[in-house]
Amino acid sequence: MRQWVWVGLMCCAVLPARAEVQQFELSNGLKVILQEDHRSPVVVSQLWYRAGSLDEFNGTTGVAHMLEHMMFKGTKNVPDGQFSKLIAAAGGRENAFTSQDATVFFEQLQKDKLALAFKLEADRMQNLTLAPDAYKKENQVVMEERRMRTDDQPQALVYEKMMSVAFQTNPYRRPVIGWMNDLENMTVDDARDWYHRWYLPNNATLVVAGDVSLGEVKDLAMRYFGGIPSRPLPVRKPQVEPPQIGIKRINVKAPSKLPYLLMGYHVPELRDVNDWEPYALQVLAGVLDGNEGARLGKFVVREQRIATQAGASYDMVARGPGMFMLDGTPSQDKTVADLETALRAQIQSIIKNGVSEAEMKRVKAQVIAAHVYQRDSVFYQAMLLGEYVNDGLPVTAIADEVARIQAITPAQVQAIAAKYLLDDNLTVATLDPQPVTKELANPPISDMHNLK
Amino acid sequence: MRLLTGLILFLAPVLACAGLPVQHWQLANGAQVYFVENHDLPMLDVSVDFPGGSAYDPAGKFGLASLTHRLLDQGAGGLSDDEIASGFADVGAQLGGRFDADRAGMTLRTLSAAEDQTPALALLAKVLSQPTFAPNIVEREKTRVISALKEAEGQPADIAEHAFEKAVFGTHPYAHRENGNISMVSTMSSADLQNFYRSHYSAHGAVIALIGDVTRARADAIAQQLTAGLPPANLAASTDIPPVPPLTAPVLLTIPFPAQQSQILMGQPGVARGAPDYFALYVGNYVLGGGGFDSRLMNDVRQKRGLTYSVYSYFMPMKQPGPFQIGLKTRTGVTEEALQVVRQTLADFMAQGVTPAELTQAKDNIIGGFPLRIDSNQKILEYLAMIGFYHLPTDYLDQFTQRVNDVTADQIKQAFANTVYPDKMATVVVGDAVAIK
Numbered sequence A: 001m002r003q004w005v006w007v008g009l010m011c012c013a014v015l016p017a018r019a020e021v022q023q024f025e026l027s028n029g030l031k032v033i034l035q036e037d038h039r040s041p042v043v044v045s046q047l048w049y050r051a052g053s054l055d056e057f058n059g060t061t062g063v064a065h066m067l068e069h070m071m072f073k074g075t076k077n078v079p080d081g082q083f084s085k086l087i088a089a090a091g092g093r094e095n096a097f098t099s100q101d102a103t104v105f106f107e108q109l110q111k112d113k114l115a116l117a118f119k120l121e122a123d124r125m126q127n128l129t130l131a132p133d134a135y136k137k138e139n140q141v142v143m144e145e146r147r148m149r150t151d152d153q154p155q156a157l158v159y160e161k162m163m164s165v166a167f168q169t170n171p172y173r174r175p176v177i178g179w180m181n182d183l184e185n186m187t188v189d190d191a192r193d194w195y196h197r198w199y200l201p202n203n204a205t206l207v208v209a210g211d212v213s214l215g216e217v218k219d220l221a222m223r224y225f226g227g228i229p230s231r232p233l234p235v236r237k238p239q240v241e242p243p244q245i246g247i248k249r250i251n252v253k254a255p256s257k258l259p260y261l262l263m264g265y266h267v268p269e270l271r272d273v274n275d276w277e278p279y280a281l282q283v284l285a286g287v288l289d290g291n292e293g294a295r296l297g298k299f300v301v302r303e304q305r306i307a308t309q310a311g312a313s314y315d316m317v318a319r320g321p322g323m324f325m326l327d328g329t330p331s332q333d334k335t336v337a338d339l340e341t342a343l344r345a346q347i348q349s350i351i352k353n354g355v356s357e358a359e360m361k362r363v364k365a366q367v368i369a370a371h372v373y374q375r376d377s378v379f380y381q382a383m384l385l386g387e388y389v390n391d392g393l394p395v396t397a398i399a400d401e402v403a404r405i406q407a408i409t410p411a412q413v414q415a416i417a418a419k420y421l422l423d424d425n426l427t428v429a430t431l432d433p434q435p436v437t438k439e440l441a442n443p444p445i446s447d448m449h450n451l452k
Numbered sequence B: 001m002r003l004l005t006g007l008i009l010f011l012a013p014v015l016a017c018a019g020l021p022v023q024h025w026q027l028a029n030g031a032q033v034y035f036v037e038n039h040d041l042p043m044l045d046v047s048v049d050f051p052g053g054s055a056y057d058p059a060g061k062f063g064l065a066s067l068t069h070r071l072l073d074q075g076a077g078g079l080s081d082d083e084i085a086s087g088f089a090d091v092g093a094q095l096g097g098r099f100d101a102d103r104a105g106m107t108l109r110t111l112s113a114a115e116d117q118t119p120a121l122a123l124l125a126k127v128l129s130q131p132t133f134a135p136n137i138v139e140r141e142k143t144r145v146i147s148a149l150k151e152a153e154g155q156p157a158d159i160a161e162h163a164f165e166k167a168v169f170g171t172h173p174y175a176h177r178e179n180g181n182i183s184m185v186s187t188m189s190s191a192d193l194q195n196f197y198r199s200h201y202s203a204h205g206a207v208i209a210l211i212g213d214v215t216r217a218r219a220d221a222i223a224q225q226l227t228a229g230l231p232p233a234n235l236a237a238s239t240d241i242p243p244v245p246p247l248t249a250p251v252l253l254t255i256p257f258p259a260q261q262s263q264i265l266m267g268q269p270g271v272a273r274g275a276p277d278y279f280a281l282y283v284g285n286y287v288l289g290g291g292g293f294d295s296r297l298m299n300d301v302r303q304k305r306g307l308t309y310s311v312y313s314y315f316m317p318m319k320q321p322g323p324f325q326i327g328l329k330t331r332t333g334v335t336e337e338a339l340q341v342v343r344q345t346l347a348d349f350m351a352q353g354v355t356p357a358e359l360t361q362a363k364d365n366i367i368g369g370f371p372l373r374i375d376s377n378q379k380i381l382e383y384l385a386m387i388g389f390y391h392l393p394t395d396y397l398d399q400f401t402q403r404v405n406d407v408t409a410d411q412i413k414q415a416f417a418n419t420v421y422p423d424k425m426a427t428v429v430v431g432d433a434v435a436i437k
Helices: A063-070 A082-089 A111-126 A132-151 A154-166 A180-185 A188-198 A214-225 A277-289 A295-303 A336-353 A357-376 A378-390 A396-407 A410-420 B006-010 B064-071 B081-090 B114-129 B135-153 B156-169 B182-186 B190-200 B216-227 B278-290 B296-303 B332-352 B356-368 B377-389 B396-406 B409-419
Strands: A021-025 A031-036 A042-049 A093-098 A103-110 A204-210 A248-255 A260-267 A307-313 A322-330 A426-434 A447-449 B023-026 B032-037 B043-050 B094-099 B104-111 B207-212 B251-256 B261-269 B311-315 B323-331 B426-431
Touching: A031 A214, A031 A378, A042 A111, A042 A378, A063 A093, A063 A103, A063 A132, A063 A188, A082 A093, A082 A111, A082 B356, A103 A111, A103 A378, A111 A204, A111 A214, A132 A154, A132 A180, A132 A188, A132 B261, A132 B323, A154 A248, A154 A260, A154 A426, A204 A214, A204 A378, A260 A336, A260 A410, A277 A295, A277 A307, A277 A322, A277 A336, A277 A357, A277 A396, A277 A410, A295 A307, A295 A322, A295 A336, A295 B081, A307 A336, A307 B135, A322 A336, A336 A410, A336 A426, A357 A378, A357 A396, A357 A410, A357 B043, A357 B081, A357 B104, A378 A396, B023 B216, B032 B216, B032 B377, B043 B114, B043 B216, B043 B377, B064 B094, B064 B104, B064 B135, B064 B190, B081 B114, B094 B114, B104 B114, B114 B216, B135 B156, B135 B182, B135 B190, B156 B251, B156 B261, B156 B323, B156 B426, B207 B216, B207 B377, B261 B332, B278 B296, B278 B311, B278 B332, B278 B356, B278 B396, B278 B409, B296 B311, B296 B323, B296 B332, B323 B332, B332 B409, B332 B426, B356 B396, B356 B409, B377 B396
Parallel strands: A031 A204, A248 A426, B032 B207, B251 B426
Antiparallel strands: A021 A031, A042 A103, A042 A204, A093 A103, A260 A322, A260 A426, A307 A322, B023 B032, B043 B104, B043 B207, B094 B104, B261 B323, B261 B426, B311 B323
C-alpha cells in the first residue's frame, strides 16, 4: 500500500461538518475513495474503470458498453447469472453503466455486506470467462437496447446525429452504445481485447460511501484487490478537436408528431480548479434554465409562447471536450426556426446586456442548497466522487464548487457568453417529424379481435 | 446501462422500518399529518396530497384534475407565475408535484434555516390555498398540455400504455390518460378549474407528510399553516372510485407503428392497496417478473434467448385494483416468439407456483434489502405520504418484513389463481404490424 492521502473537504459556512473524504491507493495502483455517512446502515460500492467510449476505436464502437454487459456473464469462480443472484440474496441491488468517460459497476447493500461486493468485483476484474455462446446472446440484448434507447427515440436520434456532426475528430462524436453496424460485426474477441486493455487495478477507482469505517474499507480493499497485479496502460492520444470554423446544421427525419431543436456550442471543461470559465458557464446555464423562473422558461415558454419546453445544460466535469446545449419543442404555430431565433436572442441579450445581480443571487442560492440536498443520497455522493476522480479532478473540487460559484461576477457570465456562444462554434440539429402511421392497407388505428 | 431499474424501484412496496419513529396526528380541520423527526441534515421535506387524481375527472372533461394541479403554482395569492418560481429559487427551495389517477399533491424541499424555510413555506401555503387560475395562463398551459399529448401520440411506448389502460379498464376512470385528451382539454375554462379545485382540495381530505430538521411542535404549526386557507370541505363530493370490473374475455390489440421494436404489454386489473392478498402477490411477482435478473421472465426472455433488453411484471396497487402488467420491447421479427415465451412463462408460473429456492431467494432480497428502501429522507417522505393517503395502519411499516416472511408458496399460488386469469389477458402490440403479422 502506498502512502495514505488525507483530503479534508473545505467546509463552507452554510454546510455543517461531516466526515472528511478519505483516499488511499494500493500498491497496484487501485485508488480507493471513502465518504463515511452514518445516517443509515447501508453502503454503496462503485468501481469506476477509466474506460469509456472515449477510448474506443472506429469499427468497434460500443465495445466498452458490450463488455459492461459481459461482466455479468460469469467468471471461473462465479458462473453466468450468479453475480446478480448472490447480490440479490444478500438483499442488495447491483447494476452498471457506461458513459463516454467510464464504465462503472455498483452494489448497494446493508453495511455488513461490503465484503461480498469487493469479493465479486475483484474476481471479475481478473477472471472473466467471455464465453462465445453467452456473448452471442448478450450481443442481441445490446442491439435491443440500442433500438429501445436510440433508434425508436426521435430526440435521442437527434442527439446522436448532432454529436456526430459537432465533433469531427474527437471520439465524443460516437454514441456510447455504438453504431448498429459495429454491434452487428463485433466479436467476443473484441470484448476480450477491451477487457485485457483496461480492466486493471491501475485503471480503476473504487468509491465507497455509507456506514463503514476507513479501517474496514482498508482491510477489505487490501484483502480482495491487493493481490491483483497491475500492467502498464496503453497510451491515450489526446485527439483534440480542431476549432470549428463555421456553423453546422443537420436535419433528422424520424416518426414523430412534433418537431424538436437541439443546439450545441463548443466550450471548455474543468481541468484546473483555478480556471473560472467552467464555473461561469455553469452560472450561465443556471441563469438560462436553472430554475422555474429562469430566462428560457420565463421568456421563451411563458411570455413569448414560442416553445412548450426549452432548456439549457452544461456539465463542467468530463474527460473530453465540453458542449453547452440548448434545446426545445416549438409551440403549435411556431417552427424550429422561430425557436432557434428566440433561443439565440436570449444568448444575444446576455452578451449585450449581461445578467442581473438578482439572477446571480438566485443561481448561487440554488448551488448552495444543492450541496446540502445531495447529501440525502449516499449513492449520489459516491457518483460525484467517482466522476471527479475518474475525470482527473481533485475531490476537494466538489466542496470548493460553492465558493467558486459564489465568486463568479455578472461581468464574467457576460464575458463567457461573448467568448464561446458564437455562431462559428455552433451546431444546430432539428427533428423533421415523419408520419407515425404508415400508408398501409391496414386500418390506421386498431384491429381488435378475440383470441381463442 | 445494463438494466433500467426505475420502474422496479418505483413500484416497490412500503417495507417495515423498525426504528423509524413515525408520528401521526389529525388536525382540527381534518387533515392527517405523518411526521419523522430527523436532524441529520439541515433540511426539511414536506408534501401535501389530496384525493384529486385523474380518476376524479368529470365525464367529458378528462384531464381537468391534471390541469388544475398544474395551474396551482402558475399564479396564486396575488403573485405571478414568475414571482412564485423566483420566490422558491431565491431561497434554494425545490417545489415539485405528485400526480396519478388517485392523488394530486405538491412536494417541497427546503433548507432548515428560518430565512430560507419561512418564505418557502409561506409560498407553498399560497400555492395550495389561493391559486388564481387566470384565464390567459390557463390557455397557455392548455396549449402546453395539448402539445405534450400530441407528442405522446407519436411515441410507441405511450401509444401502447394508453391502449393497454383502455383495454384493461374499459370505461372505468383508470382507463383514460392522466393528462386527458386533446379535444376535452381544449374546452376547459378557468371556471372548470376553480370548481374542481374547490371540491377536491379541502383540508378534510389532505395528507401532510414531513421529514427533517424540525420539532414535532414546528411540524404541527407547518401542517396548520399549509391547510388553514384550503377550501371548506365539500362533503357532497365523494372520494370513492368505482370498483374495477374484471375482464371477461381475452383481447388482442395490434397497433401499427413504424419502429424497429414492438412494444408488448399484457395484463389485467390487479390488486387494491391494502388487499389481504397483496403480500403473497408481491413476493410471488418477484419470482415471476419483479425481481430483475432473479425473475423467470428475465431469465426466459433475455438471458436464455436474447429477445429483449428488459422484461418485467408488476402489480400497481391503487385505491381500486390498479394494473397487473407484463411488459417488454423486442425487435419486430421475433415479436411472435417473444409473446409465446412470455405466455408460456406465465402459464408455467400459474400452474407450478414458486419453488422453495425461489421463495427463499425472493424473501432474502426483499427483507435483506429493506434498509435500502428507507436510506434517505426523500424515500421516507414517499412512504409517509403513501401510508397516509391509503389509510394504511401506522404500524404497517413495522409489520412489513414479518408479513413478507410469513408468505408461503401455497398462498402465492392461491393469490395468483384468485387474481390473474391467463385466458382473459389484454395484450397490446404496437409496432410494424405487417412484419409482425
